[in-house]
Amino acid sequence: MILAGQYVRDLLETAPGASVTARGWVKTRRDGKNVHFIQLNDGSSPTDLQVVVEQGLLAPEVIARITTGASLTVEGDLVASMGKGQKVELKARSVVIHGTADPEEYPLQKKKHNLETLRPLGHLRARTNTFGAVFRVRNALARAIHQFFQERGFLYIHAPVISSSDAEGAGSMFQVTTLNLEAGKPADFSQDFFARRAYLTVSGQLEAEILALAFANVYTFGPTFRAENSNTPRHLAEFYMIEPEMAFCDLNDDQDLAEAFLKSLIGQVLADCRPDLEFLSKWYEPELFQNLENVLAGPFERISYTEAVSLLQKSGKNFEFSTEWGCDLQSEHERYLTEELFKKPVIVTNYPRGIKAFYMRLNDDGKTVAAMDVLVPRIGEIVGGSQREERHDALRDRIREHAATGMHEENYWWYLDLRRFGGVEHAGFGMGFERMMMYLTGMKNIRDVIAFPRTPGNAEF
RNA sequence: UCCUCAGUAGCUCAACGGUAGAGCAUUCGGCUGUUAACCGAAGGGUUGUAGGUUCGAAUCCUACCUGAGGAGCCA
Incomplete structure (x- = not known):
C-alpha cells in the first residue's frame, strides 16, 4: 500500500535526490527518441508526477503496454526536472505494470470529456x-x-x-419492508420486520x-x-x-x-x-x-x-x-x-x-x-x-392542526414528552x-x- | 411530474430533403527532454428506437427511449 509521505502529492514536494517508490495510474505517455515520459497519478494531487523512463530500461513491448489507465509501481530517484512544468520528476530504475488498459477500449482519453459523458462511467x-x-x-x-x-x-x-415516522407523508419516503408486496393485495405491516411500516x-x-x-x-x-x-x-x-x-x-x-x-x-x-x-x-x-x-x-x-x-x-x-x-x-x-x-x-x-x-x-x-x-x-x-x-400545549395543538394531513398525536408521544420533562x-x-x-x-x-x-x-x- | 431543447465515428461537433464529413482519440510510419507534444497515412457509421410522408430522410411528421436546462418539491 501507499504509506503516508509516499503519495504523489508528497513526492512532488520532496527535495531532489531521494530514492522513492511511486504507485498510481497512467494519465498519458509521451515518447521521445531517448526517453519516455509517463504522467502518473494516485489521486492525491491535481498535478501528476512525471516519470522518466530512459530508452533501454524497458523492452519496447513493455513500454507499449503502459497506456492511459494502466496501473504501475515505479521505483527510482527523484531528480530536478530538466523540463518546464514541474520541479521534480521520477527517473525510473524499475517499472512494474500491475494492470493494463487496452487503449482501443478504455473510455477515458487524455482530452476533456463532458460531465454528461462521464456520468455513465461512474466506475472510471x-x-x-x-x-x-x-x-x-x-x-x-x-x-x-x-x-x-x-x-x-x-x-x-x-x-x-430506518425510521417509523410518517410525518412527511409516505409519498416522499422510501418504504423499507421484508414483506413480499403484491399489487392489489393489502399488506399486513404488523407482520413486517419492524412490526409496523418503516421508511428510510x-x-x-x-x-x-x-x-x-x-x-x-x-x-x-x-x-x-x-x-x-x-x-x-x-x-x-x-x-x-x-x-x-x-x-x-x-x-x-x-x-x-x-x-x-x-x-x-x-x-x-x-x-x-x-x-x-x-x-x-x-x-x-x-x-x-x-x-x-x-x-x-x-x-x-x-x-x-x-x-x-x-x-x-x-x-x-x-x-x-x-x-x-x-x-x-x-x-x-x-x-x-x-x-x-x-x-x-x-x-x-x-x-x-x-x-x-x-x-x-x-x-x-x-x-x-x-x-x-x-x-x-x-x-x-x-x-x-x-x-x-x-411549549407542550402549543406543540400538541399544532400536531392536531395537521391531523387532516395524516399526523397522529399518539405517534409523537415521545416528541411531546420531551416538552413535559425538562423541556427547554x-x-x-x-x-x-x-x-x-x-x-x-x-x-x-x-x-x-x-x-x-x-x-x-x-x-x- | 410538467414545459423546452438535444441525441450523427471512442470523444467534441459539421452536414438541415439529393452519395455521411472534420478535429481529437486509436493503429502504423516519421520526428522530438516531452508535458492538451508535433508531421504523415490508415481503420472506424443500420445518423437513439419504431413507425409514417416522399422518387429519395441524419434532415419533415408521430410515438417511445435516453440526456440536459427550466418549474414544482426541497437540502
Whole structure:
C-alpha cells in the first residue's frame, strides 16, 4: 500500500535526490527518441508526477503496454526536472505494470470529456482530474464540518437511517419492508420486520432533538433519503445532511451558528484545497474564488419574511409567481434577493406558519414561526432551520392542526414528552452536504459532487 | 411530474430533403527532454428506437427511449 509521505502529492514536494517508490495510474505517455515520459497519478494531487523512463530500461513491448489507465509501481530517484512544468520528476530504475488498459477500449482519453459523458462511467470517472479535485474537496469539507463542531464541544450523534415516522407523508419516503408486496393485495405491516411500516429517514432532526436535550449541543452527519420525483441539478434521492441541534438556543443563536458554520467551512476548504479549487475555477466557474471570498467578506444580510415580501413587491421585477404575504418564496424570489439585491448570503426569518413545518416555534404574533432559511447566490437555499416549539400545549395543538394531513398525536408521544420533562428552548438547522459541495466546487450539477448519485431511474454502481 | 431543447465515428461537433464529413482519440510510419507534444497515412457509421410522408430522410411528421436546462418539491 501507499504509506503516508509516499503519495504523489508528497513526492512532488520532496527535495531532489531521494530514492522513492511511486504507485498510481497512467494519465498519458509521451515518447521521445531517448526517453519516455509517463504522467502518473494516485489521486492525491491535481498535478501528476512525471516519470522518466530512459530508452533501454524497458523492452519496447513493455513500454507499449503502459497506456492511459494502466496501473504501475515505479521505483527510482527523484531528480530536478530538466523540463518546464514541474520541479521534480521520477527517473525510473524499475517499472512494474500491475494492470493494463487496452487503449482501443478504455473510455477515458487524455482530452476533456463532458460531465454528461462521464456520468455513465461512474466506475472510471474518479480517475479524471475533475473528479479527483471534487472528491478531495469533499473529503476536506467533511473534515471541516467535524472540526467546526468538535471545536465547539458538540457531540457527534448518529440518527437512525430506518425510521417509523410518517410525518412527511409516505409519498416522499422510501418504504423499507421484508414483506413480499403484491399489487392489489393489502399488506399486513404488523407482520413486517419492524412490526409496523418503516421508511428510510428524511431527516434526523427529531432524534437529534432527543439527544440535544441530554447533551445540549449535538450534530448529525449522515445519509438522508427523499423519494420525490425531482429531476433537477440540485436534487438527489440519497444525499448527506448535517443537522446540528442546540438546547438553550433561540433563533438568533441559530442564525449566528449557521453563519459562523458556513464561513468556517469555506475558510477551511480554501486553506486546504487551493490547488484543487484553482483547477475547478479554471474549468468550471471563473468566479469561484470571488464567490467564496464574498461569503467571508462581511456579515450575512438578515431580513424577516415580511421584509423580504415587501422588498420583492418594491423591486419592480415582473415575477412569475405571487409575492403576496403568505405565499412561499419561489426560486426566482430567492435568486433576486441573494444574487441581485444583496449580492451576498441572506438569512430570511419568521415565515408564515402555514408554509412551514409543525415543529417550528410559533411567534407571539400568532401568524409566523421562528424559521430561518440561508440563501446563497448560485445555489439558493443551502441551510434551513428553526427554533423548535418547546411549549407542550402549543406543540400538541399544532400536531392536531395537521391531523387532516395524516399526523397522529399518539405517534409523537415521545416528541411531546420531551416538552413535559425538562423541556427547554432549542433550535437547529439542516445543511445539504452536496449543496455545499456545489457551492465550493462550482459544479453545476449535484450528480457531479457525489461518487454514486441516486436519482429517479438511476441507481447504477 | 410538467414545459423546452438535444441525441450523427471512442470523444467534441459539421452536414438541415439529393452519395455521411472534420478535429481529437486509436493503429502504423516519421520526428522530438516531452508535458492538451508535433508531421504523415490508415481503420472506424443500420445518423437513439419504431413507425409514417416522399422518387429519395441524419434532415419533415408521430410515438417511445435516453440526456440536459427550466418549474414544482426541497437540502
